Each structure stands twice: as C-alpha cells, then as structure tokens.
Amino acid sequence: MTSLPQREPGAKKLGLVIDLDTCVGCHACAVNCKEWNTGGHYAPLPDHNPYQDQPDGVWFNRIHSYETEERTVNFPRSCLHCETPQCVTVCPTGASYKRAEDGIVLVNTDLCIGCKLCSWACPYGAREFDEDNGVMKKCTLCIDRIYNESLPEAEREPACVATCPSRARHFGDLADPESKVSKLVAERGGADLMPELGYGPVNKYLPPRKRKIAAPPLQSACGEAKPGMNRLLALVDKVLSR
Amino acid sequence: MAEDHIDYSAPIGDTATTTTCYMCACRCGIKVHLKDGVIRYIEGNRDHPVNRGVLCGKGSAGIMTQYSPAKLRKPLKRVGERGAGEFVEIEWEEAMQIAISLLAEIRRTDPKKLAFYTGRDQSQALTGYFAQMFGTMNFAAHGGFCSVNMAAAGLYSLGGAFWEFGEPDWEQAKLFLLFGVAEDHDSNPIKLGLAKLKERGAKIVSINPVRTGYSAIADEHVPITPGTDGLFVMALIHCLLEAGKIDADFLIRYTNAHYLVVEAPGAADHGLFARDAEGKPLAFDRKAEALADATAPGIAPALLGEYELPDGRRARPAFALLAERYLDPEYAPEAVAERCGLQPETIRRLAAEIAEIAFNQPVVLDQPWIDTAGRRHETMIGRPVAMHGMRGISAHSNGFHTCRAIHVLQMLIGAVDTPGSWRYKSPYPKPILPGPPPAGRRHLPDGSLPGGLLGFPRGPEDLLVDEDGEALRLDRAFSWEAPLGIHGMMHMAIAEAYKADRYEIDTLFLYMANMAWNSAMNPGETNRMLTEKRENGEYRIRNVIYADAYYSETVAYADLVLPDTTYLERYDCISLLDRPIGSAHGPADAIRHPVIKPDRDVRPFQDVLIELAGQLKLPNFVDGGGRPLYKDYPDYIMRHERRPGVGPLAGWRGEDGEAAGKGAPNPDQISRYIENGGFWRMHLPREQLYFKHANKAYLEGAVSMGFIESSDQIVLSLYSEPMQKFRLAAEGHGGVVPPERLRARILSGFDPLPIWYQPLEQGQVDRQRFPLFAITQRPMAMYHSWGGQNEWLRQINSENRLYVHRGTAAALGVADEDWVWVESRNGRLKCQIRLMDGVNPNTVWTWNAIGKRSGAWALAPDAPESKRGFLLNHLISEYLPGERHSNSDPVTGQAAWFDLNVSISRAGAGEAETAPHFETLPLPPNFPKAPTSIQFGASPLRKPVPETAS
C-alpha cells in the first residue's frame, strides 16, 4: 500500500547509524552488500560490461569521498528508510511500500512496473534500477538476514554492518531511546542528510571529530651551548640501577 | 493488494566451510557458503583471530575471482616469440618433463643457474627449502621490493618489526603515530584497531603526504614531504632529549644504551662495544665506580660521561653518543621543518604530546611478572604511545635508517612491548640477530646448501661476496651493495639475469609474481630484457618457467606456464616458519583447504614443486632409496620436520595431537585444523603479554615451543654494533672489505646510530627539472594487479588518476581531469589528473597497479584499465642514474619505489588514452568468451559466469 502506513507510536524504526569519524572508505560494506544481495531477496544484482569498457552494475551501497578544509571524509550512501519518503507515495502500483512493523522501505518486485518514478522521488539517489528485469531494487536493510532464524542470533544483522572492518556501521531500532544506536546518535550528535527536504531519514550519520591532547610545551633549555645536556645530566644523575 | 513474498529465514546455502582468505596477504578467516555447488556467499569467520568476523571489499569479492574468465586452464607451451602470448595447451606430463629436464641439467652442472623467485605466495617455508635443497642461492620472495627496510631495521634493533612481526596495543594506546601506511598487510586488523582507538578516544596522528584512508580519519594529519621522516623523527628525539623526557630506567634495563663504545678512531674495534675477557659488553657502574658486565643485574650503569678502559683507551656509553648527536642544533625542529614541509611548532607540539602521554599518563596494569634477572615486578607500567610504519618509510633509499630512528624513539620513551605501546606478535621477539647468516658460499656433498638462503649477516664475514668483494648472488643481496639484503632483491632479478655480467642464468623460475608488469621497475625495459636474443638466436634469459593462476601480463613472457589452482581449490599453509598470523596475545597459524573442485586442468603449485623435488631427488624430499618422501603438499605439511619436532604447522602436533609448537608429526593434523575453523592459536597467560624481550615466563615458554633457542634476555639495540662492523671494513679493517667504488657509501651509510640522508635519486637528478615527488598508494578495494580481473572490484577501480594539489595545479596551469605528460629521468607517461587539497603540495600520487596491459586478465582490449589506467612504474628505473647501483636502499637493497621525482605538463590535444600503451595480448587457447552481462545469483538457477569456449 503506497499510502504511508499508520505507525503505532513507538513502533520499531530499524535503520543504520554510520560513523563518518571512523569510515576509512574501504568499500567493504558495498562489496559485501552486493555479494549478499545478489543471491538474496532481490537476486540478482546484475552487472553490465563486467569485463569490458564502462563496467556498471546494481549496488545498494556506494562509497563517496569528500574533502573539507581539515579532513577528508568517506561517505557511504544507501537507502535511509525515511519516515515520510515520497518514493513510496508516488508509486502507482503499490510495489513501493514502507512496512508498518519496522519502518523498512521495500519494493515488491512482483508488482513493480519499472516506471522509475520512485527513483525520481528519492533525493538520496538510493534506488537502483535492474534493467535486465525491468524492476526497481534497493537496500532491504538485509530483511533476509535480520530476521533470519537459520542464522545464529549474533549474525542477524545487515551484511554491511557485520563486515565493516572499522566498525563504522551500526544497526538497530532508532525508535527505542535505550538502543545502542539511539544512544550513539544522542552522544555523538547523529545527523540527518538533507533534513530540509522533510523526508525524515531514519539512518543517521555521526560527524567526524578531531581529538586534541592538552600538553604543556616542553621547556627547551635556552641560552647554553649544549642545552638539554644539562637536563639530561640532571635526569640520569639519580643513580638508576639495572 | 498482493502480499510481498519475503523468505525471512532462507538458509544461506547448503554447506558452509571455514578456510583462509587469499584475496590479499592478510590471511583472514572466511566462511564459504555453497549453494548447488556454486559459491553463494563468503563472510568473515567470527572466531578467527585475524579478522574476528569482518571481511574487506576484496575478500567479499572472492566469488568473482573464483569465477573469473582469466583463470588459466591447462599447462601452456610457448609457440610464438616470447612476449607475443602465443601458446599451445599441453598435458601435465609433458609440462613436468620439460621442467624436470631443464632443472636436472642445471643441478648437475651449476645449480646457481636456476633463479627461483616467488612473490605473493605464502609458502616460502616450502619454496625457500626447495631452493636450498636444489642448491641455488638465487632465491628470494617479494620481501626485497616490499618492506625489507622495516623487517631489517626492526629485527636488527628490536628483534621484531613493524613488518608482520609487531602491532600496536590497540586496547591501551592513548596516542598512535602512523608513519606512511595506506593499507598494509594487516588490512583488517589495522582497521579493527583504529576503530578501537577511536572508541576509546585515543588520538591518531598520521604522518603521510596524502590525506586519504587511514589518514582521512586521523585526528591529526602531518603532510610530510616524502623521504624526510627521518629528519622529522630525529627532531622529535631532539626535543625529548632537550627536555629530558626519556625513560632512563627502560634504557638501562632493556637496551644497550649503557654499553660502553670504544672511542679509538682508526682502531679495528673503534665504535664497537668494549668487552671483557669473556666477551661480555662493559658498562660503567656508578655504585662500584668501576667497569662492570653491562648485562649484569643490579649495576647502576652510567648513561653519560667518558670512561677509561683497562687498556687505557677511552669509551663512552652508547647513549652519550646518541644524546650528543641528536641534541645538535642541526636536528632542532627549526632546522628541519622546512625540508620536511612542516611547521617547527607542529614538531615541538607533537614532541610535547608524546612526552605528556608517555610520562604523565602511563598505563599501569596490576599484573605481576618476573624478568629475566629473576626479579618480580608487581605491575606492568606502560608508555601508551604506539607507533607503526610501513612502506612510506621503507620504500625510500633512506628507509632502513628512518625506520631505525622510529625504533630509537620508541626505546627512548620506553615504548616497546609495554602496555599501550607497540608490541611483538608471537613468535616474536627473536634474538638480535634472529638466525644464522645466509647460506650460499659452500655446498654440502648432496648438492644442497647448508642453511637458510635469506639469513642474517652479523658482519662483513657473513656476506656472499667473492675475493674482489663482488656479489655472488644474482640479485646482489648480501653483497656490499646491500649487505643486509635479508629478503633478497627480487626487483633486480630480471635486470641482472639480463646483464649476466658475472654469470649467466639458465632458467628463471617465477611463481605468483607479476614481474613483467607491476612488480617491475620500468616494465617496458623489463619486457625488452625478457625478449632480447643473443647473436646465436637464443634468448638472453634462456628459459622462463612461470606458475600463475590467472592470465597476468607475465604469462606472455614464459616459455612454460604451470597453471595453479585458486585459493579456494587447494591446500595452503600459513606457517610460523614463514610470515605467521600470530598476535601479541599469542602465536597462531592456519591452513587453506579445498572448498570447490577445479573445473580446469590445473594443479596446486606446491604439489607440482614437491613432485619436481622428488623427481630431481633433492635431499629431504626423497628417502634413502631415492623414492619421493611426500605424496603432495598436505602430506608435506603434516610430515615434514625442519628441526626435530618442528614442522610447517605448530598446532595439534604429536601422535595424540595434544602437543603445541614442538611435537612429532600428526597424521590428522590437517583435519584437526579443519575442525577448528582452519586455524590454530594459543593464548599467552596474562603475565606473558608484555615485556616479552625480558619476560622470563614468556621466553622460557617460547623456547619450549621451539620459537627460539635460548631464553636469555633480548637486549634491544639502541646502538647497532653490526652496522659499525661494516663501516670498519670500509675503513680497511678485517679480511672482507668493500670494493673501492663502494667504500664511501658504506662509510657514510653504516652508522650504528640512525642517520638521515636525502633519498639517493633526489641527489642525482636535476630537481629544477623534476621538482615533484611521485608516489603510489594501495587502493583498499584492489589487490595489486590480480584484483583487476574481479568484475566487482574493477567497477570501483577500473581506472586511475594522478592526484595533484589544487594549488600546485593552478601554478602549473593544469585543471581537473586534464591529460598531462608526467616525466622522470627514466621516461614519460600520459595520464589524467585529479585535483585535491589533502596532499603535500610537492607531491603527486596515484593508486598502485591499476593500469593493465591491453588483453591481459581476459579483459576486453579497450578496457579502461589499459585506456585510462596507468602504472607509475614506467617512470621508475632499477638503476640509479648513470650508475651500476640498483635503485635501492644501500643497507638492505629495499627497492626505492618512492624516491621518484617527476615533472608534469599539459598534454596537447591527442588521443584521450594513457601512454605508454603496449600492443594487445591475445587470449590463450580455449579461453572462455567473457560475458557482457552477468546476473550472478539469479534464482532459482544460481549460475556462475558462463564458461563457453570461444
């Protein structure tokens, strides 16, 4: 149903929290996402010209990098599972929908007519069109992992989260103020992308930081011919025994 | 409306097997899921000590390497001219016959005419042993062009190294200095570690000309000018000495800082340690006011001053010499900052931060331990300043000393294997020196060489040189050109085999190294050397045998190609005898074992090598009756013993499989590994986790495990005596002296205390003409050349740009995405530039090994890798300008990849294509036609890349 669901107050809001302070831009999450999903719920994620010029394929997660004056910032981009996403409401078929129970935004590829309107309605460029099968696909928040009873409890998390070597990706319920992710967002000032557009992204991004060490300057011995030497003498004068 | 059909609990696949990844050399544990016999998913093994469940981009793309159309399919025999890529397929029987007849003849006549060079493989414990038994000293693995500077500087100073043999204390460090690292072999562990530091709020400082990757997330980025880290570190040392911020207790307890150094210029022992009758080093005991055994506990050794020796000569503590040197104003931040491209204040501030963390914020663990003198310590006191460095330091011709300088800094602040500092990875530390000198001079009656080929020279007497002081080895490692060439000099093998000015090489046997391309300095020249013929029509390098698994650029230059299996199709052994995967928490090793059956007529190279050894009847590969000892590699892994009880794998030894480290061979050893997820690890007890170099319990344990021979304290070398021995030889002392042409450089280069000199090439090219430094970085999602065949990874790095500082570009009048000519003293190349701010303005850089030869790797001839991708290597030369000297570190022979100086200028309107561009290589016979679209995983038929013969 492409009208947005009536969500119970406090209903689950599953999403990702991505730490721009630790993301080294290694693409592990992107490739592991591709690997999982090409055989997963939205199988396949086709590739064109795999061994030719202009290689191109369907990826649910893509890693950009940007520069600022003081820091280079690596920036993973995938569906943000917005709270009021127009990608859902514009869909003429009901293929694009937001789940009432956990807020995940999905495409029912059995209904999709491939009109692409949802991708026009997504400000974040998060929708991926499968040209071979003529349907729209996107990040599923690993719906086929997070509830997967054939996996051990600990492994029921998105592939990109499980694989991130610098632990820059976190998954959880952002509606629950007590969840690990909500706490991270609170402590670190997690932010929305393009909040001005009013889509209410569920995924949050933690800002880069620059830690400093408060250290008194070392007094350099001024004047004397061989400075320091005297201080060294002083230092090793207290008899040290092996 | 229709319900969406979601299978929430679909099992991942039918089977899950744990083994070891080999999409790079990091050796993470993986779980491979198969569905209908095809790989469904590869994930990190959460129980594995190396990666603890995470998997990098390369590892996650393993599927697409397994199903790559570039996989070699059958042994190939060259039919066309070498380099033309014209082959016929032959049966294994014929292939083995060809190899055996060549090798047998060489071994009968002159074994050293076999040059056996192996690259990225992780079976050096086998390949090196093969060469040793064959009787050729001309063996090396990739270390020589990789990071021997880090290995040598570390092993000669600490008995461990940044390279593979140590790691920062991620759990305790409060300040982390990262020198010249983009990725490193420890790809995943470093990322996991950085995450831990960030979580704990430690400060990360990255010293690196470029601000990407690890440097991007650093709290402070120090955009140093390439090749000047030595100066930077010595300036830090200057500040710390000046302020007396050093750990004197650590120095006298754990280093040779207090050893007395003979001051008798001109004497044969000048600069060596003063020793007593038993040869024990001397110190001056301030309590007894007399000379004393420097290693004796309880003495109160002087660190400064000058003392008289029994023979009346003067001697000074090593530390005094050090203090005098680095307190000199020439090492003051103000004196070096400009050359380093930094501000003096930055250096002084960093020194202050180091002192603050080391001395005002130490880590104290309530963990009693007992030192080698038998003293019990109630706590473990740590200096939580951790350091790590890699190729940004090592790939310069001054890298050995720069790395030594970092180690000296660590020792001065007492930050070696203490809580919060850099730590040894078990089975390290090893004694300084860790092993016997290199074998090669003399053969045993059975034709084998008496010891390891890549050993540790203690001084000139251990070099492999002839009467004139000229190199015995083909690559000149362990000669006066590279006395500490402990990894060999692989980057010189082809060039020297071509020159053949000492002796000719008959057969060049290469394994897992793309030596005609991205591991060649100057690939165009290398290709010429491989294809040039003598008057008699023979190739200058008579035979080339190559074992690769994929259609790399080098395959085209082989006469015989032995197709290997992929990492998911064979047994491998990540052995403590090679580069182990142990951590500071304890030793570990691992295996690979077949997960899928090859669909081609290929064989694991190790099986092939063992069969060759058997047929050649090499010692220890055949029994008394000349019958092969080993059926195949797994058989060798389980039954081979290097020393009694010590074999390739340390886990589950002994008949009952209960022994660790040392023990009789165990026929189910491999199955025990498989049951355990493919790896073995041992957790060290808490009291053994730090101060391993002087930790009684640890050292005794290590002896019983067979890691080291003696449990004596490993005294860290602040002052490196072996270095001085080479210098003395250059002064004419001793029997083995350098040839005239090299004396000056040995005299200046073999200082027992770290020195800084300008990278050699810089001193020898016109810097007005080539004002920019040019370097490369590892792309995190690509492994050298071999990731390029992977259709997922190549979507990320299908081409590369030369990155130029925005300001520099403006000054040069070039704009973003412009095509430019990049010129060096060695040639020029054309490529596209990309502008950025986060780079040292005098430095340009690009990603390594993205450029491919058209047609190689079964990529379409017009693939962007060959049209818009390029190798910086075309601008680098194996030799220094106008000299016979290799473009390497004069101490270790480390390839100086990053000494390159270039100029750039806008390219006129021409073809939008990188240059040089080599002609397209044809595909080998019966290669699959590469598909133009892939729907991998398309259910219900999960199909691999179709492999229809073309």
Added chain:
Amino acid sequence: MKPASSVLLLTTLTGAGYGLLVWLGILDLAGAVPHAPAFGIVAILIGLAFAGGGLIASMAHLGRPERAWRAFSQWRSSWLSREGVASTLSFPPALGFAALWFFEGATAPATRILAALSLVMALVTVGCTAMIYASLIPIRQWHNRHTLPDYLIFSLFSGAVLLTAIMGVWQGHVILPGSIAAASGLAAIAAKSAYWRFIDRQKPLATLASATSVRQFGAVRPLDQPHFSENYILREMGFTIARKHAEKLRRIALAAGFIAPTILALVATLGLAAWLSGPLAALLALAGLFIERWLFFAEATHVSAIYYGRPV
C-alpha cells in the same frame, strides 16, 4: 533529468489531444461549433487519438509494460496512478460526446452533458500529468507553482491550435478558434517566459554540507566517486545541459513553438489560407512544445546528483 522521448511524446501529444477535447467541449456548450455531425466525430477522434497515442508511447518507458494495469491501483496517493485512472475515464464521455453529436446533434442537451463531462475529464487528466512533475520534491524546476498552470495553459494552447487546423481544413474560416489559439498562445509565451525567469533565479535545494551532514570542517568538495562508470542514477538524473545550448533551445522553442503558431493563428483568423496556416501552426506548435518539454527535463536538476558533484 534525462529527457526520455517516450515521456516527451506522452506529455506533448496528450496535452494537445486533451486541449482539443476541452475546447470542443467549451465551444459545444457555447454552441459555437460547426453543426455538421461528421465534424464532431472527426475532431473528437483526433483528440482521443492524440491522447491515446501519447499514453501508448508512455508505456515504452516502463520496465514491465505487461503489468501496466497495476498502475490504476494507487490513485489514493500517486499522481501517476491518478493520471492513469483519469485518462481511462476520459475516454467514455469523449466517445459518448462524439456519438451523441453525430446522432442527436451538437446542441442536444444530452450531448452537452457529455461535452461537459468530457471537457472536465480532459482537464483533470492534464492536471494529473502536471502534478506528477509538480509533486516531485527533489526536482526544484518541477516542484513549484508554475508546473500545474503551465501544463494546463500549454495543453489549451496546443489544443486550440489543433482545433484551428482542423476547422481551417474543414471549413476555411476560423475566426473563433484562431483567436482563441492566438490568445492562449500569448498566455503560453507569458507563462513559459515567467517559468524560465523563475528557475534561473532558484537556489539549489541543498548544499554538499547538508547532503553529507558534514558541517564542522568548512566547505565540502567532492574527491572520489564510488565508481568510474556512469550508473543508473547518473544516466537518469545526472543529465546536464550546457547553459549556452539551453539558451539556444529556449529561443527556438519560443519562436517556433509559441510565437510562430500564434502569428499563424492570427493569419488564419484573417481567413488567409486557413487550410494551410492552421495545420502549419499546429505542426510548429507540437514541434515547439516537444522542444519545450525536452528542455523541461534537460534543465531540471535532481538533488541526488549533488553527491556526484553535479549541478543541482
């Protein structure tokens, strides 16, 4: 936004077709149409042909045309769905209008009721089409108060020109439709110029700082993109057009598609070879509107392109 010819055809043709139906309805209510029974059939069928042709062309744009019928289901939320519903519902009254005109005569009360229904449905359909674009938040050049009125005006204009052409051929004198065409032509010129002035003054929807949420370390500049090759998002939404090129096309669209037809329509009203000037005007108007529609896409920027450092 990438101008996909199928969509351009859809909107120009349906616009003209429905515009024609609207005018036929109005004029019929006003009793100002030729009473000849055949005229109604011909004119209305031409209108429906345009509308239907456009709708069929739009199917080419779908990845799964065979499922097109599903697009009717979401009329509660989706303007695209509403357009589908409306356009389908627009056919029965229009056909009824034609039939009654033929059998009962143009002025019969029943005919007029259907005329009214058909004209309303035509307007509604064009409105829905317009709202598909006007509602898309990420595209500032569409999501504004110009889009809906503009679509209606252009539809009425092209419809009027079409009517002028038909009547010109049918009966030669076209004073009424001709002057309506000329008048709506002037309105269209004004509307389009106002639109261009408007989008030229618009600010981008977002900055890289807000798009990445990285605000604390100064201006954000793109460094590396995820992949080297163009991907779906860039092909579909990263389309860019050189300012100069756009300017030229704007002038052509304005001259050929708006000014020329307006003048020709006036010429026709003066009775000068209306059989020729009418159709000529229609051809030019359609061609010009096609270019206008091409620009409507080409000049539209999608905010997601900001991640790739493209203009938004």
